[in-house]
Amino acid sequence: MESDRDYDIAVIGGGPGGYVAALKAARSGADVAMIEKENVGGTCLNWGCIPTKALIHSAGLYRDISSARRHGIDVGDFSLDYSRMSRRKDGVVKRLVRGIEHLLDKAGVDLIEARGELLSSDLIELEGAAEDIQAIGADNVIIATGSKPLELPIPGGDLDGVLDSRDLLSLTELPESMVIIGAGIIGMEFASLMGNLGCEITVLEMEDQILPGLDEDVAEELTNIAGRRGIEIKTESKVRKIERDEEGLEVHFEHGDEAESSSAEKVLLAVGRKPSLCGIDPEKLGIDHDADRGGIEVDERMQTSLDGVYAVGDVTDRMLLAHVAFHQALVAVKNIMGEECRMDYSAVPSVIFTDPEVAVVGLSEEQAEEKGFDYNSARFPFSANGKVLAAGERRGFIKIISEQDSGRILGCAIVGIHASDMIASPALALNNGLTALDIADTIHAHPTTAEVIHEAALMAAEGEALHS
Numbered sequence: 001m002e003s004d005r006d007y008d009i010a011v012i013g014g015g016p017g018g019y020v021a022a023l024k025a026a027r028s029g030a031d032v033a034m035i036e037k038e039n040v041g042g043t044c045l046n047w048g049c050i051p052t053k054a055l056i057h058s059a060g061l062y063r064d065i066s067s068a069r070r071h072g073i074d075v076g077d078f079s080l081d082y083s084r085m086s087r088r089k090d091g092v093v094k095r096l097v098r099g100i101e102h103l104l105d106k107a108g109v110d111l112i113e114a115r116g117e118l119l120s121s122d123l124i125e126l127e128g129a130a131e132d133i134q135a136i137g138a139d140n141v142i143i144a145t146g147s148k149p150l151e152l153p154i155p156g157g158d159l160d161g162v163l164d165s166r167d168l169l170s171l172t173e174l175p176e177s178m179v180i181i182g183a184g185i186i187g188m189e190f191a192s193l194m195g196n197l198g199c200e201i202t203v204l205e206m207e208d209q210i211l212p213g214l215d216e217d218v219a220e221e222l223t224n225i226a227g228r229r230g231i232e233i234k235t236e237s238k239v240r241k242i243e244r245d246e247e248g249l250e251v252h253f254e255h256g257d258e259a260e261s262s263s264a265e266k267v268l269l270a271v272g273r274k275p276s277l278c279g280i281d282p283e284k285l286g287i288d289h290d291a292d293r294g295g296i297e298v299d300e301r302m303q304t305s306l307d308g309v310y311a312v313g314d315v316t317d318r319m320l321l322a323h324v325a326f327h328q329a330l331v332a333v334k335n336i337m338g339e340e341c342r343m344d345y346s347a348v349p350s351v352i353f354t355d356p357e358v359a360v361v362g363l364s365e366e367q368a369e370e371k372g373f374d375y376n377s378a379r380f381p382f383s384a385n386g387k388v389l390a391a392g393e394r395r396g397f398i399k400i401i402s403e404q405d406s407g408r409i410l411g412c413a414i415v416g417i418h419a420s421d422m423i424a425s426p427a428l429a430l431n432n433g434l435t436a437l438d439i440a441d442t443i444h445a446h447p448t449t450a451e452v453i454h455e456a457a458l459m460a461a462e463g464e465a466l467h468s
Contacts (some may be wrong), residue, residue: 003137010138015042017313017325018144147314156242187270359423362411436460
């Protein structure tokens with residue numbers, strides 16, 4: 001097969017990594033094509049990050065109105081219209097999709113709506129392209145095919161009412177009850193979201209804590225808050241099967257040594273995601289990859305083992321985060337365009353949009369110990385912050401992990417209001433090798449929630465905070 005058109009760079013996939021790569025390449029002077037079989041923006045924009053955050057904001061607003069009397073505000077009768085809430089979410093997504101399409105068009109990127117199959121390092125076959133074009137050629141190819149939900153072999157997992165995250169976001173009616181299988185990021189975000197809207201939630205997690213991989217005190221804080229909100233969490237619970245019952249669905253599981261079950265109207269499978277190799281056959285192409293999960297192996301330049309072919313985003317299976325895909329895309333394009341650049345994962349922030357939010361960057365205490373660091377952990381409660389209390393909150397804490405001798409920041413964890421925004425400051429400090437004293441010597445505005453960062457840094461650097 002011969003190409004019908006030739007480009008400098010062809011990008012397969014239009015998610016966060018793909019469209020950023022296409023934009024960066026086009027703005028750098030390259031002739032670029034981007035192939036996307038569904039919607040520009042990929043899972044993150046259409047069925048993940050953005051729609052969930054739109055619903056999370058609406059759910060938070062609903063919870064605030066429900067507790068408005070505490071602030072001296074009597075709102076009278078009010079009700080929840082989940083169908084309208086869902087339509088608003090769809091409107092936010094559509095507006096952002098149109099915005100990205102406009103940026104691509106303005107940059108001169110050829111957007112090809114088709115399924116792309118990589119035949120060789122410089123040839124891509126197109127399936128379903130609207131135009132009379134069957135294949136394109138490219139000097140360099142960037143694979144950005146994203147990820148897909150993991151599928152567990154649970155008997156009954158294919159029953160009507162058993163959902164994945166995409167199915168759940170398509171609902172136009174709020175379920176009265178839900179069992180969520182998996183207490184990772186996806187599971188806990190949806191538990192918080194649906195719980196705030198009044199849905200009865202039970203979360204089942206196979207590990208001994210929610211949010212596996214985070215420090216125990218972070219997981220415990222969120223577990224306690226969720227419990228006070230009426231969300232039932234059962235850790236060390238292994239799901240055996242799902243069956244129909246009078247309430248809808250019944251999930252059978254082993255909790256420790258006991259056989260138990262939980263019934264609900266809907267069941268959400270939130271057990272994580274794995275790389276999607278749609279249109280990519282690593283074995284046939286000679287691309288090194290993980291045989292179990294399928295992740296494409298790349299070097300620090302984001303190049304695969306096949307010369308001229310790069311990979312970015314979830315398909316690399318490094319850190320399945322949109323902002324990591326953004327940066328990987330920039331690194332890949334810079335190297336293609338002749339600018340030497342390396343990918344560094346040491347200061348990548350991760351945010352969990354529960355209520356309250358959780359944000360982490362760098363090493364956890366467990367990781368610092370495993371790496372042999374002599375470290376100091378300084379923790380400061382949100383309940384001692386004026387802005388937090390003024391907002392009617394008191395839950396959460398910040399923890400700064402620093403090297404004992406040098407004071408260099410190793411990591412940070414925040415549980416509480418505005419955690420997703422505040423983590424940028426510790427990430428900047430970590431990325432630039434700053435110390436706790438550097439942060440403590442930086443004046444933080446008052447009254448702000450960010451003062452908790454200053455207080456924790458003072459504790460780490462001098463052993464005592466101002467307001468402790």
